[in-house]
Amino acid sequence: MTATIETYAPPALLYRFRKIGVAPDFPNQSTRREIEGLNEGRLWCGEYHDLNDAMEGLYRAGDAARGQPQWERARTLIRDGKTSVGIACFSEVWQQALMWAHYADSFKGICIEYDFRVLRETLADNTSFSRVSYADQLLDIGSDLENPRRLAKWILSTKHHSWSYEREWRLFIPERGLVRFDRAAIRRIILGPRMSANVAQFLEANLSRYHIVRSRVRGYDVEVD
Template sequence: MAQIVTYARPSRLFRYRRIDKETIDRELKAIEEGYIFCAGHTTLNDPMEGGHRLSTMLSKGRSSQAVKAKVEQAVGSMGIASFSEIKNHETMWAHYANNFKGICISYRTISLISGLASDIDIVKMNYSEDPPVLLRNSETPEERAKLSLSYKTLRWSQEREWRVFSINQGKQRY
């Protein structure tokens, strides 16, 4: 079977972080110890994230409710870290870097890819007005969860986001 492969990848990915009294020690520790914290789905700022539709074939199947429940469980346990292709974007600084008082950490993409564990995926976000469709196929609940979490509406496209997906939340060393 053929695969979809992304050869065009940015040389650097950027992570906007808030810095204040509560977060500075945590953020410095992550840099010093070489890890990225992958948070849970509920901490994301877009309440529409993680949405999806079931294909007609899948929704008519006897196991559709079980599939849906397993995907929702996988979405809930998935660890996510967000990055951007751009470092000088005023809206990103305002929203994700404590209203221009935070930091933007630069990562060499190739170092990030080679340093993270093999069970971690780095995914370029898709922007569409329609949520992704889950098909009746052999994909695992985790693969379907990643598909669901890889879509945002077009209104978020200026972020030019990439995501790190881990099957567990928490620290991911690179």
């Protein structure tokens, strides 16, 4: 027999950090893409190769896996599962300075706050969320090779412990592309403390349906009023 894993207390809110661009106009691709996605209720889910961690997707297959007759087929299906799935990355925290530095254009971007329940309930049935786990060693996939696609998601939900400050959740969709959700899931949009005044004003005008707040740095903290 095997004990089940149950999660009773998912976070109420999730956050997504985004680069927005420095030129406040629609010809700017980053600005246009983010504004259109927010106003239309669309999320981009990219390939794992596009993520910034060069160790993404690595895993260990020991003798228990390699000794099985279906190993070669399973290895191919795991590889295909990793390359085909679409991923969007979220965090449980918005005040983490490294997140602003790495994913929001050195504090010049935005952080989108989502109601996690509303987001989950309004995404398509073929999507799923996974909380990322952090470890010192590569994930050993063990001997159960019956579901290579599940193994691919497991591999893509495991990172080195040096990334643990991200407190990451990942949204998986069957293949890379856009996925729709109800805009009611967006609680507020936090503007980075280094965002220029003209870019902030442009976003406030073009995202007027949302609650937008400006942040600031106070000591070693990122704050909003």
